[in-house]
Each structure stands twice: as C-alpha cells, then as structure tokens.
C-alpha cells in the first residue's frame with residue numbers, strides 16, 4: 001500500500017488524473033474501472049481538460065463502472081449512468097459501446113450480475129480501478145460484513161449509506177434501497193487500484209483502512225492485501241492517521 005498525502009481536494013484530483021493519464025498514454029487500450037460520487041468529480045474534470053488540451057485519446061479505452069442503483073432509469077439524473085455520461089463520458093472520444101455500467105433495472109438481477117462479471121473477464125479484466133470510500137468503509141456498494149471474495153452482486157443498502165447519499169436526491173424516501181455492485185473479489189482482481197478520499201467525513205474510515213485490522217467489518221481493508229494499491233487522500237481525510 002502506497003499513500004500519497006495531498007494538501008486538499010484539488011491536489012488529490014490532480015495527482016490521480018496525472019497517474020490515470022500516464023496509464024492511458026502507456027496503454028491506449030486500457031480498461032478503466034470507474035467510480036461515481038462527489039470524490040472522483042475533480043479527477044474527471046481534469047481528464048476532460050487534458051483530453052481537450054493534450055488530445056489524450058479514449059477511442060480504444062474501455063470503462064467498467066463499479067455500481068448502479070436498482071430500479072432507477074438510466075436517464076434519471078440520480079442514476080450512475082447519468083452521472084458518468086454528464087461528468088465524463090460525453091466529453092471524451094470514447095465509443096459508447098466500450099462503456100459499461102450494471103443495469104439496475106434488469107428483470108433477472110442475478111443473471112445481470114453474472115453477465116457483468118463475465119464481461120469483465122472477457123475483456124481481460126480491469127487494468128486500473130478508481131475507488132472512493134463510504135463513511136462506513138464501503139467500496140462500490142460493498143457494505144460492512146460483505147465477504148472479501150464476493151463477485152458482482154445485488155445489495156441492500158445500509159441506512160447510513162442512504163443517508164450519506166441523500167444529498168443528491170430531493171428526499172431520503174427517493175434514495176433507492178438496493179443496488180448492484182462489483183464485488184470485493186471483482187475489485188481485488190484489478191491489476192492496479194487507486195482509492196481517493198477527501199474531507200473530514202472520511203477521516204474515520206481512512207484511519208480504519210490504514211491502521212485497523214483487515215476485516216470484513218471495514219470492506220476497504222481488503223485492499224491492503226492488493227499488491228498495487230495506492231491511496232491518494234487529502235490532509236483532512238488523513239487527519240486521524
């Protein structure tokens with residue numbers, strides 16, 4: 001585990017974008033595992049700026065997203081499909097067919113999860129996975145108690161996760177109760193993993209991730225067993241470390 005400590009959110013975003021751009025330029029056919037949430041927004045803005053200014057191309061890049069809420073349409077502004085389109089994918093030259101998110105409205109969710117997992121395997125796995133972290137230490141939507149070897153699966157969201165994400169919705173009642181997420185096993189199979197964290201609300205989770213026991217009660221601690229895992233986090237998020 002490598003830790004890159006930054007002064008603030010801006011510097012965290014810049015460092016992560018620099019690493020991602022380096023990997024894309026070295027491997028133009030890279031498969032990127034992408035995350036949603038407030039944390040990676042700044043990274044995506046920097047990737048778009050670099051694409052416009054320096055013409056880094058995504059024509060052969062593939063993207064695989066971590067998760068999606070269950071039961072909301074792709075056009076819903078709160079869906080992760082919508083987030084990815086508006087925050088990144090619509091602003092770079094990636095063909096839509098090369099971008100993948102779980103279908104949270106699939107009739108057979110277990111089949112959708114198996115297909116999603118097969119799809120990741122068939123394109124050769126994820127080269128670089130970007131992650132945020134939940135205040136309870138979740139990654140993707142793998143909540144505390146999730147087995148470390150689980151693959152893509154449907155989940156019931158914890159109430160504190162719904163509360164934390166309610167800021168994006170009109171009211172807590174609109175926050176979905178379920179989601180589909182890559183499993184910890186899926187994430188751990190990525191060749192390289194970068195986890196981002198910013199702000200004091202992540203300090204407890206970051207302290208447990210870095211110094212706590214490796215245990216299913218804090219899903220992110222699984223990442224300490226990965227041989228190419230980098231944390232990029234700001235002072236506020238690392239203030240208890």
Ligand SMILES: N[C@@H]1[C@@H](O)[C@H](O)[C@@H](COP(=O)(O)O)O[C@@H]1O
Nearest residue numbers: 035037038039132133134140141
């Ligand atoms: N499923 C997502 C996670 O992938 C994300 O890491 C987390 C933190 O989000 P934020 O970056 O907005 O704090 O929120 C959600 O629960």
